[in-house]
Amino acid sequence: xxxxxxxxxxxxxxxxxxxxxxxxxxxxxxxxxxxxxxxxxxxxxxxxxxxxxxxxxxxxxxxxxxxxxxxxxxxxxxxxxxxxxxxxxxxxxxxxxxxxxxxxxxxxxxxxxxxxxxxxxxxxxxxxxxxxxxxxxxxxxxxxxxxxxxxxxxxxxxxxxxx
Amino acid sequence: xxxxxxxxxxxxxxxxxxxxxxxxxxxxxxxxxxxxxxxxxxxxxxxxxxxxxxxxxxxxxxxxxxxxxxxxxxxxxxxxxxxxxxxxxxxxxxxxxxxxxxxxxxxxxxxxxxxxxxxxxxxxxxxxxxxxxxxxxxxxxxxxxxxxxxxxxxxxxxxxxxxxxxxxxxxxxxxxxxxxxxxxxxxxxxxxxxxx
Numbered sequence: 001x002x003x004x005x006x007x008x009x010x011x012x013x014x015x016x017x018x019x020x021x022x023x024x025x026x027x028x029x030x031x032x033x034x035x036x037x038x039x040x041x042x043x044x045x046x047x048x049x050x051x052x053x054x055x056x057x058x059x060x061x062x063x064x065x066x067x068x069x070x071x072x073x074x075x076x077x078x079x080x081x082x083x084x085x086x087x088x089x090x091x092x093x094x095x096x097x098x099x100x101x102x103x104x105x106x107x108x109x110x111x112x113x114x115x116x117x118x119x120x121x122x123x124x125x126x127x128x129x130x131x132x133x134x135x136x137x138x139x140x141x142x143x144x145x146x147x148x149x150x151x152x153x154x155x156x157x158x159x160x161x162x163x
Numbered sequence: 164x165x166x167x168x169x170x171x172x173x174x175x176x177x178x179x180x181x182x183x184x185x186x187x188x189x190x191x192x193x194x195x196x197x198x199x200x201x202x203x204x205x206x207x208x209x210x211x212x213x214x215x216x217x218x219x220x221x222x223x224x225x226x227x228x229x230x231x232x233x234x235x236x237x238x239x240x241x242x243x244x245x246x247x248x249x250x251x252x253x254x255x256x257x258x259x260x261x262x263x264x265x266x267x268x269x270x271x272x273x274x275x276x277x278x279x280x281x282x283x284x285x286x287x288x289x290x291x292x293x294x295x296x297x298x299x300x301x302x303x304x305x306x307x308x309x310x311x312x313x314x315x316x317x318x319x320x321x322x323x324x325x326x327x328x329x330x331x332x333x334x335x336x337x338x339x340x341x342x343x344x345x346x347x348x349x350x351x352x353x354x355x356x357x358x359x
Binding site: 043048049093098100102105110113114115149151 | 235
């Protein structure tokens with residue numbers, strides 16, 4: 001029982017690590033140059049503050065997942081990992097929702113503020129950003145499962161273990 | 164089961180009072196954020212163009228519904244303040260009710276989920292507000308705060324209240340999880356050591 005629990009937790013965490021890493025890489029490598037008569041604009045992720053925050057937050061999540069993968073089973077830190085998991089989930093959802101809000105303005109524009117959409121000029125950039133956001137969403141869903149899983153395995157609220 | 168009711172029924176321990184106080188504060192903070200943002204509206208008559216010597220004026224309105232992130236902000240803050248209200252009622256009236264072990268677990272999980280919800284809402288509204296305040300030269304998006312100063316100020320106030328709510332929800336989740344830990348430890352020691 002304990003081994004399958006631990007294995008399940010490891011698999012979930014490794015999958016979340018891969019998803020967060022994929023989101024970081026997809027967003028960093030998105031760069032497109034489009035020429036508009038004599039003007040040429042380069043669209044990179046660092047133009048928008050929300051995307052920078054997304055990259056930083058997912059990088060932190062990647063490093064954290066990697067470190068927790070190697071935490072030994074008997075360590076007392078597992079109780080602390082539950083709270084850290086909650087903080088990391090909050091970080092993930094905040095970065096994802098900020099990036100989605102800004103990307104939605106980029107795709108549809110905001111007619112009331114006079115902001116034109118930019119996706120028409122740099123379609124490949126927009127597609128890659130969408131892919132990065134989907135990977136971020138997958139990482140978030142996996143971390144929500146991990147949170148509930150950590151509570152179940154560390155705190156044992158149903159008293160399944162006989163001590 | 165005598166072990167169940169030691170911690171829970173009729174208690175006014177320090178953690179109970181702390182949790183109740185924080186929940187009341189979080190309820191007020193998120194409700195204030197939702198109300199201030201929902202009533203955020205500014206109308207201004209601006210000169211849009213000039214033909215010859217006749218300026219053409221247009222009346223522009225800045226409303227919170229124009230930005231989807233702010234709509235999400237209002238809805239999420241209303242949901243979280245409703246959750247806090249429900250938990251306050253549950254905490255006050257639970258001293259008379261029967262307890263089952265699942266109760267504290269669901270409170271802890273719900274607290275965590277609502278903490279993530281309010282953090283998502285506050286953050287997305289913060290980034291959209293930053294975009295409105297500073298604009299973005301690369302995407303050629305103009306800032307709107309220089310013309311609609313009151314709208315931006317009220318939005319900023321709502322954001323501050325929401326971030327206070329985020330910190331409070333995080334603390335509430337931590338206290339709920341620690342109560343879960345304490346109660347499960349109490350159960351396991353009661354179950355492990357035979358009573359008679």
